[in-house]
Amino acid sequence: MDAGRANDTQRPSETPSASPGRRAFLLAALAGSVTVLTGCEPPASSSGSRRLPPAPDPDGGHVQLPERPPAVPPRLVVLERPLPPQAEPTIRVRVATLRPPTRRLRVEGDGPRVYIQDANGQPKAVATPATIEATLDGWLVIEAAGTPRAGTYEFASGALVMKPVPGSKGIRFQSDVTGSTSWPFEIRLTHRTDEAIGAIDIVGHVQMEAYLPGVLAKELYQNWSREAFLAQAVAARSYALCEMAQNATRHFDVVAGEASQAWVGATTHRTSLEAVQRTSGMVLTWDSRVVPAYYSSCCGGRPANAVDAIAPGPFNAIPPLTVSASSVRDCCRAAPTWRWRMSLPTGETAKRIAAWARTERPAMAKIDGVRSIDVAAVNAAGRPTSFRIVDAKNQTFEIPSERLRWAFNSDNPGLPVVRSRVRSGDFTAQVSAVSIALEGRGFGHGVGLCQYGAEGLAKDGATWREILRRFYPSADVVSTYGAKA
Numbered sequence: 001m002d003a004g005r006a007n008d009t010q011r012p013s014e015t016p017s018a019s020p021g022r023r024a025f026l027l028a029a030l031a032g033s034v035t036v037l038t039g040c041e042p043p044a045s046s047s048g049s050r051r052l053p054p055a056p057d058p059d060g061g062h063v064q065l066p067e068r069p070p071a072v073p074p075r076l077v078v079l080e081r082p083l084p085p086q087a088e089p090t091i092r093v094r095v096a097t098l099r100p101p102t103r104r105l106r107v108e109g110d111g112p113r114v115y116i117q118d119a120n121g122q123p124k125a126v127a128t129p130a131t132i133e134a135t136l137d138g139w140l141v142i143e144a145a146g147t148p149r150a151g152t153y154e155f156a157s158g159a160l161v162m163k164p165v166p167g168s169k170g171i172r173f174q175s176d177v178t179g180s181t182s183w184p185f186e187i188r189l190t191h192r193t194d195e196a197i198g199a200i201d202i203v204g205h206v207q208m209e210a211y212l213p214g215v216l217a218k219e220l221y222q223n224w225s226r227e228a229f230l231a232q233a234v235a236a237r238s239y240a241l242c243e244m245a246q247n248a249t250r251h252f253d254v255v256a257g258e259a260s261q262a263w264v265g266a267t268t269h270r271t272s273l274e275a276v277q278r279t280s281g282m283v284l285t286w287d288s289r290v291v292p293a294y295y296s297s298c299c300g301g302r303p304a305n306a307v308d309a310i311a312p313g314p315f316n317a318i319p320p321l322t323v324s325a326s327s328v329r330d331c332c333r334a335a336p337t338w339r340w341r342m343s344l345p346t347g348e349t350a351k352r353i354a355a356w357a358r359t360e361r362p363a364m365a366k367i368d369g370v371r372s373i374d375v376a377a378v379n380a381a382g383r384p385t386s387f388r389i390v391d392a393k394n395q396t397f398e399i400p401s402e403r404l405r406w407a408f409n410s411d412n413p414g415l416p417v418v419r420s421r422v423r424s425g426d427f428t429a430q431v432s433a434v435s436i437a438l439e440g441r442g443f444g445h446g447v448g449l450c451q452y453g454a455e456g457l458a459k460d461g462a463t464w465r466e467i468l469r470r471f472y473p474s475a476d477v478v479s480t481y482g483a484k485a
């Protein structure tokens, strides 16, 4: 939670991978103890037959590549929120992306091996430690237990499924990007077709109830109140289900980080585990469908509407995510970010906004300098929803407040890396020739549950149900699969 919560449903679509062509696979089993490494899913043609692996290349080199998968389809646009699930779902969590120059990933099992799914969906043992390397021409090369070129996997054609030995502590991955981390879950390695060949997404496939404790352990301070954890568990579950609905055509539902929900993987943190267990299967609904229960670190006392701060549209335009004058509160007054001040260099910031606008908001790309920044509109709670910027040529631009925050925080080539990020879109700005002085409130987008506010209410004796009612007014808590209450 050190980073501001910032569920960003408008992030650009990334690599979906479920197209039929990608489900075909190619395998080359080469010399060595590891003999069969395969793609993981049947062809969508449902012909009942599988493409057989080609014969091993006697020279130990790569076999011929199949045709490339089709272009990446856009992120699925879902207008309707999902219904509460009937059974516990599996959520796909992107835990890391390896990009060149990092191409090598070392894999270790808890025991002497890990399992890779074979053509029949059966586990195939691979001795470890093994090294997986993404090559420039789109191959995934696995070297197992010192056996050079143990197997070659045509990476672009589907995900490589790796499973830990049943009952073990999981698979340990080591790379420049991941450090040394163990995940006791099924892991799929997927080639990114929207980036240079060689980029790998590492995606954990985790049962929802096993996923959530690792969210809570990272999102909240571990010594916070039990009721705050319980409320957060229901919100995080609801949010995750809505992300799954919106990302069905992509090869992951959420990322392990600020753009979705923070996640530590497996955790032993007792309060997190108990909060998930006690609320097992419980979700927030409104009008019988799941609420995308966004949350952020600190609302600063003036929460935001989801349609303003997350994304417009019917998915978010619902009463539990819409503020009123009575939404103003001070339960998060103890947060270190309740009020804040910072200063940005005027010239550099103007260039940053222009550079950001060139790709994200073309109508603003011609902005030239910054002369003033004023609040243009506020929501019913008094939080700014848009700002008006006047530039050095007296041109006027209006921009939603969260977008302006993204522009302030964007890293652009040719400009210094952003060291101190603007914490929220709720601020006033005094512009001089030298600096832009900001006075702001809160940390994060301000929609839905306020984490510091939840802890404040819990300390004042509120139950988790009361906390949820406060932050998602008119939403119901509904029991689905596995619910105990």
Ligand SMILES: [Zn+2]
Residues within 6 Å of the ligand: 298, 299, 300, 301, 331, 332, 450, 451, 452, 453
């Ligand atoms: Zn708050």
